[in-house]
Amino acid sequence: MTSVTTRPRRRLAYTLDVKGSPYIYIAPFFLLFGALGLFPLLYTAYVSMTDWNLLETTRQWVGFENYAELLTDDYFWNALFNTVSIWLLSTIPQLLVALVVAHMLNRSLRARTFFRMGVLLPNITSIVAVTIIFAQLFGRDFGMVNWAIQLVGLDPIDWQAGTLSSHIAISMIVIWRWTGYNALIYLAAMQAVPDHLYEAATIDGAGQWTQFWKITIPMLRPTIIFTAVVSTIGGFQIIAEPLLFQSGTGNPTGGSDRQFQTVGLYLYEQGFGLYEFGYASAIAWTLCLIIVVMALVNFSITRRIKSG
Amino acid sequence: MSSRMLRVLAGTAVLGVLAAGCGSQGGDAGAGASGGEKITLSLNLFGNMGFKELYAEYEAAHPNIKIVERTSAYNDHHRNLAAHLATKQGAADIEGIDTGFIAQFRGQPQHFTDLNQHGAAALKDRWLPWKWEASLAKTGAQIGYGTDVGGLAMCYRRDLFEKAGLPTDRDEVSKLWPDWTSYFEAGKKYTANKPEGAAFFDGAPQVFNAMVGQMPVGYYDTSDQVIVASNPELRKAYDQVLEAVAGGQSAKLVGSSPAWNTGFAKSQFATIACPAWMLAKIQDQGKEFAGQWDVAAIPGGGGNWGGAYLTVPAQSKHPKEAVELISWLTAPEQQIKVFTKHGILPSTVATYDKPEVKKLTHEFFNDAPIGEIFTTAALNLKPQYQGPRAGDIQTAIRDGMNRVEEGKQSADEAWAQILKDIDRIDK
Structure with missing residues (x-):
């Protein structure tokens, strides 16, 4: 009879263990995410509905006024244009070059591991150092790029002063840092493509290039979607490069005419330069929504790549 | 987010x-x-x-x-x-x-x-x-x-002055520019015979800041009202500096930027408004110019940075x-x-x-009596009321003057945008 009384209790403990313990295992992540992710997210939403300057003691509820102001703010639209421009100029060449680099690394090379690790080096160097060096390379009077341009007989360019020229210079930093990273992701995906597909194609007489377009790219579709979405998220948040490109002056205006101020930098200027926390929070949320929309658009475009 | x-x-x-x-x-x-x-x-x-x-x-x-x-x-x-x-x-x-x-x-x-x-x-x-x-x-x-x-003085390069046919002795140089008008006049003379690649001053906003610092009233009145638009002195100084820029007196370097640092080493300018703490920087950026740099009085007599x-x-x-x-x-x-x-x-x-303070000289700067020069500048400075957002206003003006130096806007266009930016800061 004892078994009759103990069995349900044991069964309960068993059920709890099976059904309950997984939640305990994953709880640390959700607790951390709640404290460091969700709470700031919601709190920022609340702050964005207030008129709060850190230098003033008052804090007023203003509803959606900050957002309304943002939509008529020339500097916000300017920053959004700059962000999109720098993102396009950096992401498209970056992913294309990464594909080619991955394709080359996928062949049987001498010292393959060396080259594979090598492409990741730019990514692990300090962004501060990289940007400062690039700012020197693109210097007006003694920059190496201008020196090279003059060798060819062209006029030197004031890279920081122009809109397009500054965007190109900043995109170069992004491309230099992230191409290798994306190449490694593509490489990993390429290695998962079964060899027999290539063998069959070779037997059918398909050349290298055809194989690349007809087999490799379609097989890489999920990875390309992934990198495109991640690059979108990263590209829209870009802040360190434009901030440091104007280095030394300590001001986040992104050039004398805000010609390379991105949305992230504008957020930083409003929040931590002018201490307008309410307005900066509204920018943060708007930026978040823009990223979500752009990521979805990107997802829907890249998924059209024909799968094998 | x-x-x-x-x-x-x-x-x-x-x-x-x-x-x-x-x-x-x-x-x-x-x-x-x-x-x-x-x-x-x-x-x-x-x-x-x-x-x-x-x-x-x-x-x-x-x-x-x-x-x-x-x-x-x-x-x-x-x-x-x-x-x-x-x-x-x-x-x-x-x-x-x-x-x-x-x-x-x-x-x-x-x-x-x-x-x-x-x-x-x-x-x-x-x-x-x-x-x-x-x-x-x-x-x-x-x-x-x-x-x-910081005090404020005018550091200058003796060798460049000599090549351009200007006096090199620090007392004579100080006499050359009792005020800013004569400073820019000296700049004109310098520019007419300037050594290749060496402008008269480093950049427009830096000179402008030194000038504003000496005004009895700056960006604010004493009731914390921003008066940039209605203070004629500011616009006058702004025009004066940009006229000198148009005359080729500026090296067009943004203050504190890496390019500005390089400017010291590459002798891109012959004068720079220098507070006491900048002496170490000038020395670090170009050790080979020992004895070439010297320190004269700041035009207008007083100042601080x-x-x-x-x-x-x-x-x-x-x-x-x-x-x-x-x-x-x-x-x-x-x-x-x-x-x-x-x-x-x-x-x-x-x-x-x-x-210890008054008699201090600096070997690198041709034994200039820096103790006396900087304390005199600090003593001569008349207090100017500073408003809460003076730093942000200064940034807006700096950006505007840089736009003119970069050839993107005329002085008038830049000024209009400066006033718009200041309205936003002040709202």
């Missing part, structure tokens, strides 16, 4: 927790202070203010005091301080504040210990009058004691001990030590008569 913003917020939260932890530690130490237990006084500073050797001396004289100094970068330091004051948590017992930020923090005297309540009035005569006034709040509260000032204050936030657990420490650190005896050891020019007038 972007994950970067999340990270920033998370980081801030973590910092807040850490800072709160530090604060409570200090509190514990202070709880038994009356029983002769140790009190830890923390100082948050930016850059080296030359106090390190003095702490040991103070600790030896006050066995119950332990001093801990933390330093961070200029902008980070002031941003953190603003956040710590607003959240009433995390500030040190003593916080350094730069001249560029003092007007902003002076606008929130409730966050600071009023030094007038701790016998500041008796010490008032220690400092240059304008230094004292700059940290005085509207309420009459004194929020900080002055440490150093830079300098700092020590304040005691209201949230300090040991305001009494902290105030005692900052009044000791800023006393003339200690300030002379800081000056002779680190070359940081004191704001305490009483030190200016002392031979």
Whole structure:
């Protein structure tokens, strides 16, 4: 009879263990995410509905006024244009070059591991150092790029002063840092493509290039979607490069005419330069929504790549 | 919200927790202070203010005091301080504040210990009058004691002046430009015969700032109204500088940028408005120009660029001990030590008569009597009222003048945009 009384209790403990313990295992992540992710997210939403300057003691509820102001703010639209421009100029060449680099690394090379690790080096160097060096390379009077341009007989360019020229210079930093990273992701995906597909194609007489377009790219579709979405998220948040490109002056205006101020930098200027926390929070949320929309658009475009 | 913003917020939260932890530690130490237990006084500073050797001396004289100094970068330091004051948590017992930020923090005297309540009035005569006034709040509260000032002189390159046919002797050079009009006239003469690649001055905003500093009224009137649009002196100086830019006198370098640093080494300009602390920089950037650089008086006779204050936030657990420490650190005896050891020019007038200060010369700068030059400039400066957002206004004007130097806008277009930007800052 004892078994009759103990069995349900044991069964309960068993059920709890099976059904309950997984939640305990994953709880640390959700607790951390709640404290460091969700709470700031919601709190920022609340702050964005207030008129709060850190230098003033008052804090007023203003509803959606900050957002309304943002939509008529020339500097916000300017920053959004700059962000999109720098993102396009950096992401498209970056992913294309990464594909080619991955394709080359996928062949049987001498010292393959060396080259594979090598492409990741730019990514692990300090962004501060990289940007400062690039700012020197693109210097007006003694920059190496201008020196090279003059060798060819062209006029030197004031890279920081122009809109397009500054965007190109900043995109170069992004491309230099992230191409290798994306190449490694593509490489990993390429290695998962079964060899027999290539063998069959070779037997059918398909050349290298055809194989690349007809087999490799379609097989890489999920990875390309992934990198495109991640690059979108990263590209829209870009802040360190434009901030440091104007280095030394300590001001986040992104050039004398805000010609390379991105949305992230504008957020930083409003929040931590002018201490307008309410307005900066509204920018943060708007930026978040823009990223979500752009990521979805990107997802829907890249998924059209024909799968094998 | 972007994950970067999340990270920033998370980081801030973590910092807040850490800072709160530090604060409570200090509190514990202070709880038994009356029983002769140790009190830890923390100082948050930016850059080296030359106090390190003095702490040991103070600790030896006050066995119950332990001093801990933390330093961070200029902008980070002031941003953190603003956040710590607003959240009433995390500030040190003593916080350094730069001249560029003092007007902003002076606008929130409730966050600071009023030094007038701790016998500041008796010490008032220690400092240059304008230094004292700059940290005085509207309420009459004194929020900080002055440490150093920059003074202002005009550094010039003897070799470049000689090639351009200008006098090289520092007294003659000083006579060349009693005011800014004659400075730009000298610039015209220089530019007519200038050595290849070496302009007359480094960049328009830097010269403009030196000029604005000497005006009786600057960006604000005394009721904190921004008067940039209605102050004719400002526009006059602005036009004067940009006319010189149009005449080819400017090297068009943005102050403090890496390109500006390179400008020293590559001899891109022959004159630069230089405060005392810039001498070390000029020396570092181009060691090979020893004896070529010299220091003349600033046009207009007086000036200042830079300098700092020590304040005691209201949230300090040991305001009494902290105030005692900052009044000791800023006393003339200690300030002379800081000056002779680190070359940081004191704001305490009483030190200016002392031979260690007055007779100081600088070998690199052709043995220029820098002690006399910089103290004279500091003494000649008339106090100008600084409003809370003066730094942001200065940035807006700097950007505008850079737009003109970059050839993107005319002086009028840039001025119109400057006024629009200032309206936004001031709204």
